[in-house]
Amino acid sequence: MSRVRTRSGRAARIQSQKAVQTRVAPVRRKMNPLEVLDQEAIERIHDASMAVLEEVGIEFRDAVALEHWRQAGADVVDQRVRIDRALLMELVGKAPSEFPVQGRGASTGFMMGGDTSVFCTMKGAPFTRDLDGVRRSTTEADVINFARLTQACPSFHMAGGFTCEPMDIPVAHRHLFMMRHHMVETELPLFGIGTSRERAEDCVAMSRIVAGDVMENATSIFMHASGNSPLVWDEAMLEGARVFADAGQAVLCSPFVLAAANTPADVAATIAQVNAEALAAIAYMQLYRPGTPVVYGQYTVSISMQSGAPMAGTPEVALITTAIGQLARKYGVPWRTSANHASSKSFDAQSGYEGATTLLTAFNAGANLMLHSAGWDEGGLAICYGKFIADDEQNQLMARYAGGISLDRFDEAMDAVRRIGPAGHYLGDSFTLDHFRSAFAMPEMMDFNSFEQWTSSGADDMAKRCRERARLLLDEFQPPQMDEAVRDELDDFVARRKEQIDPTFR
Incomplete structure (x- = not known):
């Protein structure tokens, strides 16, 4: 794969940064989910769904599934299955939350x-x-x-x-x-x-x-x-x-x-x-x-x-x-x-x-x-x-x-307000110097420079900047460790199954 050419300005900064970053932790949402329906409307839609399954039914085009539904007491005619809402909700209730x-x-x-x-x-x-x-x-x-x-x-x-x-x-x-x-x-x-x-x-x-x-x-x-x-x-x-x-x-x-x-x-x-x-x-x-x-x-x-x-x-x-x-x-x-x-x-x-x-x-x-x-x-x-x-x-x-708004550093940050007072600025304050890297997101692919800075860096649009970043990540990629014996077993399985499977199988 071709290397990314050396550039000045923004492209050079993108190239010079460490390609592999720390993985973002699974997101724990701190805000209540938006709701667009009130409880009465939700129950009305739920009731309509139950009526569809009881009255219209749903097709399970699979003989094994049809027999399972038949044994459970559902109404099965040909491939159409009509499911009583009590049975349906009893089953849904067994799914792990x-x-x-x-x-x-x-x-x-x-x-x-x-x-x-x-x-x-x-x-x-x-x-x-x-x-x-x-x-x-x-x-x-x-x-x-x-x-x-x-x-x-x-x-x-x-x-x-x-x-x-x-x-x-x-x-x-x-x-x-x-x-x-x-x-x-x-x-x-x-x-x-x-x-x-x-x-x-x-x-x-x-x-x-x-x-x-x-x-x-x-x-x-x-x-x-x-x-x-x-x-x-x-x-x-x-x-x-x-x-x-x-x-x-x-x-x-x-x-x-x-x-x-x-x-x-x-x-x-x-x-x-x-x-x-x-x-x-x-x-x-x-x-x-x-x-x-x-x-x-x-x-x-x-x-x-x-x-x-x-x-x-x-x-x-x-x-x-x-x-x-x-x-x-x-x-x-x-x-x-x-x-x-x-x-x-x-x-x-x-x-x-x-x-x-x-x-x-x-x-x-x-x-x-x-x-x-x-x-x-x-x-x-x-x-x-x-x-x-x-x-x-x-x-x-x-x-x-x-992740919402954290108050973990709130009191310390308010102390900075007291230190700076009217008409000052926070750029050189100790709190800013300690926390500016993590306080606000600083995206790399979006450009926030002046027109002149952007132009002098090559005037690349976002699509081009992102493709350059993809090249860099691929050039510097290091695969996660895998035991050699495991990899050999996996490759042997693929080779064996490739020979066994009918090439006309769809």
């Missing part, structure tokens, strides 16, 4: 749920906007690079696992290499791939190789079970979810909502449908294996009625997200939303506005898992190196915001 998460690294543990929020990168992009700002198909080299950036950037507590899709690797074997690279290049808990029973089994087996006994007491690998809205859970997702549940690992139960396309063209009704879909999956996981750690998921965007394209950062999506947070707290389960979403086709003002809106909404709504919190553009079709770095910095800033 919090559960431990731990990667292979000793310092990567946290509790999922409660007042804790954690960041995870985006997942699944088939296209990449590269280090030169050019859009192209994602390659295996990009998978490795983004795994390394996930490890090197300080805001991430989880790795995406399938952060981007290497189009130069056949589909049949792709999951093996995506998992392998994230397990080697990061030490974080991560998402596995459960789009078939076989892929889920491979991911869990690989995680056991690298995480070992950690998986006996904590979640090291998550399954992202994506619903097929409206009101369908497919066999592939349910098969994968059962594999993860059998391993004692967590399942994200996440309807996939394009509001007004696969939900009604109404905000409240969309919330009711999403709630019914998510609760049905959460209840099933508890029916299958009581106590399975689950996350209430929702991926929601609205669509343009002109083009049909997904739109991020809109007011309706913010309202839906915030209301889902209220419902998840009602049921006592951790919940996920998406952060730093953008539909823009370049790393531009639209991308920034969309990402800022979704990130701020996620924190104000009190989400536990901030998914897709770096790199997301084009509605998830593209991952952008520059935006990945910018999002990481925004995550760090938002973590400080969510």
Whole structure:
């Protein structure tokens, strides 16, 4: 990889700073979550969700799940399952309100749920906007690079696992290499791939190789079970979810909502449908294996009625997200939303506005898992190196915001007011000298210099500054330690499974 050229001014300062920073601790939110619905409205939506599951029903397109529901006393006709609300809520009540998460690294543990929020990168992009700002198909080299950036950037507590899709690797074997690279290049808990029973089994087996006994007491690998809205859970997702549940690992139960396309063209009704879909999956996981750690998921965007394209950062999506947070707290389960979403086709003002809106909404709504919190553009079709770095910095800033206002040094700071008095300044005061580095955030990727300073430093825009930072992090990357025998076992597993899997498997 080419080195970043030596520059004067800001670029030189970015180059000279230590590339790997201390990881931000899992965020403990100090502010009460925003609520957009009163209690009467929440109960009305809850009741509507229950009515959907009792009267309309939901399809479980999986013979094993249908038999489980039949034995539990649900009304099962063909693939349609109608679930009595008492049974449903009894099952949902068995889901843990919090559960431990731990990667292979000793310092990567946290509790999922409660007042804790954690960041995870985006997942699944088939296209990449590269280090030169050019859009192209994602390659295996990009998978490795983004795994390394996930490890090197300080805001991430989880790795995406399938952060981007290497189009130069056949589909049949792709999951093996995506998992392998994230397990080697990061030490974080991560998402596995459960789009078939076989892929889920491979991911869990690989995680056991690298995480070992950690998986006996904590979640090291998550399954992202994506619903097929409206009101369908497919066999592939349910098969994968059962594999993860059998391993004692967590399942994200996440309807996939394009509001007004696969939900009604109404905000409240969309919330009711999403709630019914998510609760049905959460209840099933508890029916299958009581106590399975689950996350209430929702991926929601609205669509343009002109083009049909997904739109991020809109007011309706913010309202839906915030209301889902209220419902998840009602049921006592951790919940996920998406952060730093953008539909823009370049790393531009639209991308920034969309990402800022979704990130701020996620924190104000009190989400536990901030998914897709770096790199997301084009509605998830593209991952952008520059935006990945910018999002990481925004995550760090938002973590400080969510931590609220501390009074730990308040009395000492007020003593400075008494010392300085009217018409003075605090720049040389002892309190300022002791605390200025930590008192206020000092972002590196955003430019706060004068026009003249910015011009003399090269007049680079933020996208270029972020790409330079990505190059620097990759040039200086040091992989987390892994026992050589563990790495050999992991590589042997990948090689063996590659030979065993039918290359035509989809």
